Amino acid sequence: MSEPVLVILMPPGGDGLSNAAAEALGAGSRLAGLSDASLVCAVIGQDIAAATTEAAERGVDRVLAADEERFARPGGDLAVAAAAAAVEQSGARNVLLLGNADALELGPRLAARLDGASLMGVIDFSGSGDDLEVTAAVFGGAAHAAYRLSGPGPRVLGLAPAVAEAPEREAGRTADIEALTVPAVESRVTVEQAPSADEGPRLEDARVVVSGGRGLKDGDNYDRIRELAEALGGMPGASRAIVDDGWAPAPEQVGLTGKIVTPDLYIAAGISGASQHMAGCSNSRVIVAINTDPDAPIFNYAHYGIVDDCLEVLPELTRLGLELRAGR
Numbered sequence: 001m002s003e004p005v006l007v008i009l010m011p012p013g014g015d016g017l018s019n020a021a022a023e024a025l026g027a028g029s030r031l032a033g034l035s036d037a038s039l040v041c042a043v044i045g046q047d048i049a050a051a052t053t054e055a056a057e058r059g060v061d062r063v064l065a066a067d068e069e070r071f072a073r074p075g076g077d078l079a080v081a082a083a084a085a086a087v088e089q090s091g092a093r094n095v096l097l098l099g100n101a102d103a104l105e106l107g108p109r110l111a112a113r114l115d116g117a118s119l120m121g122v123i124d125f126s127g128s129g130d131d132l133e134v135t136a137a138v139f140g141g142a143a144h145a146a147y148r149l150s151g152p153g154p155r156v157l158g159l160a161p162a163v164a165e166a167p168e169r170e171a172g173r174t175a176d177i178e179a180l181t182v183p184a185v186e187s188r189v190t191v192e193q194a195p196s197a198d199e200g201p202r203l204e205d206a207r208v209v210v211s212g213g214r215g216l217k218d219g220d221n222y223d224r225i226r227e228l229a230e231a232l233g234g235m236p237g238a239s240r241a242i243v244d245d246g247w248a249p250a251p252e253q254v255g256l257t258g259k260i261v262t263p264d265l266y267i268a269a270g271i272s273g274a275s276q277h278m279a280g281c282s283n284s285r286v287i288v289a290i291n292t293d294p295d296a297p298i299f300n301y302a303h304y305g306i307v308d309d310c311l312e313v314l315p316e317l318t319r320l321g322l323e324l325r326a327g328r
Helices: 017-033 049-057 076-090 101-113 220-229 241-246 311-325
Strands: 005-009 037-045 062-067 095-096 117-128 131-138 142-148 156-160 176-181 206-212 235-238 265-269 285-291 304-307
Touching: 005 017, 005 076, 017 037, 017 049, 017 117, 017 156, 037 049, 037 076, 049 062, 062 076, 076 101, 095 241, 117 142, 131 156, 142 235, 176 304, 206 220, 220 235, 220 241, 220 265, 220 311, 235 241, 265 311, 285 311
Parallel strands: 005 037, 005 095, 037 062, 062 176, 095 156, 117 156, 206 235, 206 265, 265 285, 285 304
Antiparallel strands: 117 131, 131 142
8 A cells, every 4th residue: 555645634623624624635535546545634733623523534544633732723833843743653645735825834844844845726636656647726726737746755735725525424433543743843933913713604614605896886885795695695705906995804805815715606796807816716616707898707717607787686686595595
């Protein structure tokens, strides 16, 4: 059997795995299957019992658990040290990270420490052993590039969103669980104020997202985005342009410099479809675009398009959404 595949997760304490984390296990399972390798998951955090149990139920063969107060918000030097310890203890050659902002720092630093290779935005892989072929999104998702990784060191791969389906949970399934030993680390960065913990539903986990752009014409019209999102049981999103204009709050921004979302349904109202925005939503399962310009780039990505004024269309969609939810 080949060297195991390692998925590194750093979940918030007390909860199970996020959708993205579960999908990362699906990607790990697919990669492990290419070379008949085992799947190992490192779960690093505080109060991670629920996440550890879920990892086992989703098909992981072995779990390395680091459950300590210092890992409540691991970052910087501590995150690199913990990840390096997981790679060493697991014996893995292929290492997968969630495709989030933290991976952009962790991936290259981890690869450098282990004298390996790092690649972000991975969407597919093939081959096995010494020759692993990897496809990654580049230029904000506007193009794909193919790489062949054949060096002896570990390959640290940061996943793009929604690259795999989450494995089904098998209630009661267990895995070998062992403590992950991480040495003491003296951080070179002092955190003056920790970011506040997320409260309520997360935009990244929403199954329906309705986003608005400059086509709304006025900040007050962003309420129409919120109304449709609520009618469909989803969450509102926004382009960077209207966030910069103060029409929508920064936590609702979708795009390369905002949130990466992978909902079942993404409705883009009055959004032109610049590559920076599409980098945040192009992996949605269904994209519906509403724009007055039939040549807008958004229609190159959309599964369904409506060429019309979004201010006329949004109220009608909201009415239909409310009727559907009422069972009429």
